Amino acid sequence: MPNVMEMSPEEIELAITKGKLVFSIYGLGWMGLPTACLYAEKGARVIGVDINSRVIERIRSGESHIEEPNLQVLIKNTINKNFRVASDIKEAASISDIMIIVVPTLINEKRKPDYSAIEKVSREIGLKMNQGCIIIVESTVGPGITDSIVKNALESSSGFKAGADFGLAYSPIRAMAGRALHDIRKYPRIVGGINRKSAEVASIILKAIVSGEIIYTKNIISAETTKLFENIYRDANIALANELSIFCEKSRIDFKEIKEAANTQPYCHLHEPGIGVGGHCIPYNPYFLIDVAEEIGVELKLTKNARKINDRMPNHIVKMIKRALRYCRKSLKRSKIAVLGISYRANVKEIKNSPAYKIVNMLLAKGAKVLVYDPYFRAQEMKEMHIPFTESLEKCIDGADCVVFTVSHDFFKNLNPKNIVRVLRKPACVIDGCRIFNPEDVKRKDVIYYGTGLGLQS
Template sequence: MDLIAVFGLGHIGLPTAALFAKAGFEVIGVDINPDIVNLINQGISPIIEPGLDELLLEVVKKGKLKATGDGEYAARKANIMIMVVPTPLSADRSSDLSAVISASKTISKGLKKGDLVIVESTVPPTTCERIILPILEESGLKVSKDFGLVYTPERALPNNTLYEMTHNARVIGGIDEKSTERAITLYDKITKGEIVKVKDIVTAEMVKLMENTYRDTNIALANELAIICESLGIDAIDAIEAANYHPRVNLHIPGPGVGGHCLSIDPYFIVEMAEARGVHARLIRTARQINEEMPYHVLQLIKDALNDTGASIQDSNIGILGVAYKGNVADTRETPSKPLIDALIQEGAQVVVHDPYVKNEIIKAMGAEPVTLKEALKCDCIVLMTDHDEYREIEPNMIHGRVFICARPILQPEKFKEKGIIFKGVGRP
């Protein structure tokens, strides 16, 4: 059976490694962070993900998964290398492929005839052929003749990652037919979902970006409609729910912005490659702008609500509920709560934060003071930014201040307003 090396043991890489180990493969996990390597070798997951703790402990105890910081060793030992390293944005919103380049160089030093390299990292179209492939061929080997190359994007939702990895459709595109078929055989061992073969590697790269850009654009439309509805005194949530009864309409839900490592970043990869070819991705850029401005729309809701009480931000204590980018996860990457906190502090507010999933040191690094939920609900203004299940249980009698900004539509405005609380939300007049 093939020996697999997984490069990058983050939110996707570690579950991927564990699932292949569970399927009976010998797996070497590679990460540059020694703390992550040490935890994994003890069978302890550094990532909060349902079911991953138990799965990891099982495969480590059986000796099926070992972690190392020595990528060259892993590449020499393995005959299948899977790259799942991060691809963030640079300051100019271009793709930062430094981790991909580094992992490619490491793999090239251990590349052998008959090996297969699989890229799962989200990358701009043409990255595999334009950047990764030439680095791999520095080994002296030639693609197709000596080794294979495939791109397959993950499709997994935090807090449901293991299920989605084993049940969602898997898109696979290779540099040649042999590479593609070999990858299909491999992933068929860990997924019950349909495997979708596309005609080439660049198509597979584009598919992942299309999926997330669709969602980002849909959310931007919902957010713009929500702001318009606010100005007209219409409850956008009610209107969207009714509109979605149309058999060909599926509007997403508005909110305080878009976070996470995918939706807030992937559209820029399309923009980057399009504009390099003289094509202006106007809709995609506009959608990103709308979603990036939503935390500042929440800021304006706070200002307006406080103004209705005769107060100002500078004189107020603001309690933020949730800094994770989505509900019931600990992930704060690209969270819309961060620009809101920055803006509030700049305006002179005293900001405290409650989040049942996020560590206190992360909250402090954002410039806010971590507090209990009870303490946060005592603030002059409470701002619900993340739809954690715990927050769905908030009742009007738990709130001491007069202002509640609910940026996620998980609470009913009427019962708060009946108690004299100024309740505002995105899309809710």
């Protein structure tokens, strides 16, 4: 059989579904595990590789370590059949035709990119990979990183030349945790290659699981930059919404009303304000571009400011809580504060960079008695993170001086605000960080409502 780089598109398609080409997926996290399962579902032979032994054991026993709808079924149907897991990067590389890198790319304390995982995995793959294979990088990286760090590590440890001896392509994952299977399957996919052949082979491989359009960029650097621009666009627009909503809170203007009216103009797309931005992408990825821009003497002022504005939102919410309590003639220190929601996003069990987590820690540091409830989490999981948590909503809000809604889980939206208000220790306040209630349903003579983008309503 010819190697994958020599096959025709039809031969690649057939060889994938017949299990004739071996895939290794490096990094079995929120994005890597769904990717591995989608290929296994198509009949491909897949080795999922991860350095975390707990992750490997869970998947090997047929369980998912992340809460992703429908993922569990895919694992059960394929694990230990055409999908196996391993921790030996080199061994997997030695028998693989197609290698997909989805390891974490992070920032350090100084907000500088940390590409150590991607460099390490590339170096190890290079030690054992075979001529004629293809490597597709799917982790989010700054412009030029695949062509420098990844390519150099692969070439120096293998002695092969990218583009001549093996294929190299970059295709960012544009999915969101909690809907990864759906997004990976359906969203259009960006692909850039070290040469035309690499991009074409990568696109055939991607098409096996992606029904969305495949969009070629001129090269790898453009594909890397596309993903970062998407994230920065979103971050900047959320920052704009947050900034304008703070203005509205002080001006007795309702941001929500203005947003709905303004967005009827076809070029206006005001986003939702909130308590800050969390998750795996936006809090990190803008720094990948900021770093490269600084190296070439370009200051990305708006990008940096957007990060600052969104990072300050948890602090703003704590100020809102303080102000509302003061209005009730209470202090933070003596108050019981019920925080409803710890996830970073609605209807998802994920706490990474959650602004709600930051708010809880700030309130605790100021001496408040905090109790957290979130229908997606169990008390045991929160214990490890030192979060005062209860699995009972009733216990959380009973006798609270202040209730803070941080995330618009459907569960919270379906609550009757009157039942919440009834059990509070009056005078009390409700802080609606995600505008899920009508203020009129909350307000009473001894209960005030404070909404983002609306301000204090007594």
